[in-house]
Amino acid sequence: MSEHRQGPVRSEAARVAILEATARLFQIRGYEHLTMEGIAAEAGVGKQTIYRWWPSRAALVADCLLEGRLFSERFNFPNTGDIRTDLVSWLGNVFGILEEPAGELLWRSLIAAATENEAVGRRLYESLGIGSSLVPRLRAAVEASDLRADAPVEEIGEALMGALILRALSRLPTQPGSAERLVDAVLGDSSRR
Amino acid sequence: MSEHRQGPVRSEAARVAILEATARLFQIRGYEHLTMEGIAAEAGVGKQTIYRWWPSRAALVADCLLEGRLFSERFNFPNTGDIRTDLVSWLGNVFGILEEPAGELLWRSLIAAATENEAVGRRLYESLGIGSSLVPRLRAAVEASDLRADAPVEEIGEALMGALILRALSRLPTQPGSAERLVDAVLGDSSRR
Amino acid sequence: MSEHRQGPVRSEAARVAILEATARLFQIRGYEHLTMEGIAAEAGVGKQTIYRWWPSRAALVADCLLEGRLFSERFNFPNTGDIRTDLVSWLGNVFGILEEPAGELLWRSLIAAATENEAVGRRLYESLGIGSSLVPRLRAAVEASDLRADAPVEEIGEALMGALILRALSRLPTQPGSAERLVDAVLGDSSRR
Amino acid sequence: MSEHRQGPVRSEAARVAILEATARLFQIRGYEHLTMEGIAAEAGVGKQTIYRWWPSRAALVADCLLEGRLFSERFNFPNTGDIRTDLVSWLGNVFGILEEPAGELLWRSLIAAATENEAVGRRLYESLGIGSSLVPRLRAAVEASDLRADAPVEEIGEALMGALILRALSRLPTQPGSAERLVDAVLGDSSRR
DNA sequence: TTTTAACCGAGACGGTACGTCTTGTCTTATA
DNA sequence: TATAAGACAAGACGTACCGTCTCGGTTAAAA
Known part of the structure; x- marks a missing residue:
């Protein structure tokens, strides 16, 4: 009676790379110039991997905020x-x-x-x-x-x-x-x- | 020594139509979905006529604000x-x-x-x-x-x-x-x- | 000094399900819209199970042809x-x-x-x-x-x-x-x- | 009683560049590897300019054929x-x-x-x-x-x-x-x- | 009987290309 | 000469699949 899903588990490396890229670009270029393609490229990740876990760039920023990646x-x-x-x-x-x-x-x-x-x-x-x-x-x-x-x-x-x-x-x-x-x-x- | 320019002068009708279209779309769809193309179409105006007088959609909104077209x-x-x-x-x-x-x-x-x-x-x-x-x-x-x-x-x-x-x-x-x-x-x- | 492999043998059920799914989708949607992911889903099979035995969708079609699954x-x-x-x-x-x-x-x-x-x-x-x-x-x-x-x-x-x-x-x-x-x-x- | 459309006319330079790029890539890489993005890049043209006039890469090939760009x-x-x-x-x-x-x-x-x-x-x-x-x-x-x-x-x-x-x-x-x-x-x- | 290698389903991953949308500029014909 | 219309190069959007890989679970021959 297992509750466990089959298949590969979410990649923590990808998650972190994406949030780091988001925070970096957000701080350098600002929200206006923050793009999903830019984040994917910066993180070395496929766009689909971002869309799989976050619905929008705003949600990415929200997660960065939650993890304290934006405030010094x-x-x-x-x-x-x-x-x-x-x-x-x-x-x-x-x-x-x-x-x-x-x-x-x-x-x-x-x-x-x-x-x-x-x-x-x-x-x-x-x-x-x-x-x-x-x-x-x-x-x-x-x-x-x-x-x-x-x-x-x-x-x-x-x-x-x-x-x-x-x-x-x-x-x-x-x-x-x-x-x-x-x-x-x-x-x-x-x-x- | 006239100060008057030759040729047709800026069309007041176009100016008003553009600001009205901006205010209308801004209120209905929100700033996020406000586009220059949408405004031009709504106002029945060429895009260039907008760009000739305003540098960005934000400037349009600023003018709407100034003319009291947004606040009731x-x-x-x-x-x-x-x-x-x-x-x-x-x-x-x-x-x-x-x-x-x-x-x-x-x-x-x-x-x-x-x-x-x-x-x-x-x-x-x-x-x-x-x-x-x-x-x-x-x-x-x-x-x-x-x-x-x-x-x-x-x-x-x-x-x-x-x-x-x-x-x-x-x-x-x-x-x-x-x-x-x-x-x-x-x-x-x-x-x- | 046996030459026998260890482990389970190729699943005939999976093989047949894949070819049947291929033939079905090929006939309904055409080759242009035939996709590996679609076949895997239709057959209830993992993608890797297909790639393990066939290198491409064309190879699947070739096998369907060989087994007479396409011609009436x-x-x-x-x-x-x-x-x-x-x-x-x-x-x-x-x-x-x-x-x-x-x-x-x-x-x-x-x-x-x-x-x-x-x-x-x-x-x-x-x-x-x-x-x-x-x-x-x-x-x-x-x-x-x-x-x-x-x-x-x-x-x-x-x-x-x-x-x-x-x-x-x-x-x-x-x-x-x-x-x-x-x-x-x-x-x-x-x-x- | 004019029948003339306003606005710029279709760019012959773009049309020719697109068909030339299509013919070139078609001959070098084959139809399988012919992509709209590749053609646009090769022709130095925006993708929209292609989609404005041709619905698909096959239509491009058809036009190349019609203009004798494929057969020697x-x-x-x-x-x-x-x-x-x-x-x-x-x-x-x-x-x-x-x-x-x-x-x-x-x-x-x-x-x-x-x-x-x-x-x-x-x-x-x-x-x-x-x-x-x-x-x-x-x-x-x-x-x-x-x-x-x-x-x-x-x-x-x-x-x-x-x-x-x-x-x-x-x-x-x-x-x-x-x-x-x-x-x-x-x-x-x-x-x- | 235990080990173990290969199979299976599921599906996440880095990518490529899709077809659409919008941007800001440029071009044409009209008024 | 300002305008409406709209073509243009550029590039981001969100989606669909690609082929590879990684899981946990399941056989079945070998040890």
Whole structure:
């Protein structure tokens, strides 16, 4: 009474080669110029092998996101103990990344991929803030009584990340003090100074 | 010393037909399926006539945005006198639009177009909030002393619009009370209740 | 010091299933649409089982030909005693088959297979005329002194079969009396009327 | 009341380049290895330009045939005055071509193309014998009373060409004297020696 | 009786070519 | 001379098969 399928098993080497090629090309050329043929060639793989396991290039990007192949540790959230300092420093850092050409390309490409694919959107949402570092850090601040107990941490997280996305889309240069004012706006009376 | 060019002048009829076709197809099919050939056919116009005046489909969308061919009055900002009520009502309204298939398509399509084209991004930023209704209304609230004089109105606007964009990308269902909490978060101690 | 191989012996069931599937698909879809994958699926067999025993689809067709899985008895040569009558009747019969869609498909498919594969060509040559019924019947007519002793029986056979093939390739409708004239042409002064 | 279409006219340069590339590749590689992509690359043309004017590679071959891009003058029919001599010499000549690798490939490729495409079949039939040189020569022989007035010239032509095709398919080596015997068979009592 | 080599089905793999679609440029005839 | 129409070179799309290979399972002769 076996549940096992007959035949060859999925090739892990091919899977990894495809995701690596995807991440590499995504970062260099951007989502707009990412093609299935390019990925197949870069990975040394037949196109059918990609289509067998992923329905679209957006799904490939979603998997890269899930496996952490697109974000560097530069997006990590600091933890100095003071939530306001951490937020300002993280935000300033990300603003900085946005002003590098490569960072801007990556960021806009991720948004473009998210418009095409639900999973990319969700994973972007999770891996970049709400699910991973930002909101948990806010929750910890609530625990530590650095923020009011009823502070709307999810909405604060969304407002901050959303502002980052908007900044990327509008391509406006970051104004000095912008990070501080944004943190002030969203933290507002939630903080107990 | 005339400044007038010889020969036929740019056809206004063609210009309008092209923008109308763009807006129509954009709303029905989404940015992803918007093609230059489709627009030319829909407008009854040669492709070259489009390329002569616009460099890309994103530029067409930017012009549609500029001429108000994409937004309905449903995005207009209310003005009841109370800034908090207005914000919550507007936000709830836009969340509602996001939950309709057509609204979601339009919204995501605009974001997609913005990732490709700076002008679309800027105009989205301006026409949807910062430049037009939202931020001016916030400034008015400052004038009327409904908000603190030093409230970071631009950052508040960015945070709200950004949250909307993030919501569209993550495709998460809107939680009850979300609009209120978001307004609370961004208004915070800026409001003088 | 045995010469016997270890392991199971070739599966007759698989062999028959493959040839049956080949013949079935060849007759229904034609040689052009005959694929190894289609045969494997139709036969319920792994592709490797086919490739283990046959190098190409043409080789499969050659084996079908050899085992008589493609020709019906409708191609059999009659024997009334009069060689001229027999030839005219057989030729008319085959012309008739050529005017049915299925017959035309089969005939053209066989020619197509023969262009790719020597064995198919040879077996077509043998099984359809020269080797089996037509030429032996001509030889018998020589024996019976119905034809001159030095009649070029092989060439007569080739001329007749060749005319059939040409007719299939040109797709011209058969003219009335064509069979008779063809027999007159090739028998010519070989017959002793 | 104009009947003229707007827009650019079909490019003669592209048409010729495509047919030349087709003929070249057909002769070198054979019909089996003739691909649309290969032709497009060889001709320096987009694939769409081929598909715009021809539905299939067989149609391309048919046009090459029609424009005489595939046959050399080696297939021309001699005219010494004696029909039997001419037939034997022409047949021997073609048998000779069949024994060269390039000639065999060309010949088999033409047959393969004819199995796929009616127009190729018809043009092969016409350009190679019945329509052009062989049958007219036979008719001339009838005129000159070298053949009986009621000789079935079409059937004689078909029988000869068919024998050539069969010879190509069976790949049997030509026997000495074969051309003579074949001519004897088909001319038979039609000739007035 | 155990080993073991070859068979079997299934199907993943790197490829090639398919026929379609769209891009941005170029060409023609019309207005 | 701007336009509508549309041909052009280029190249990506997603699909179909190719022929090879890799699995787990199954025989049946050899050890």
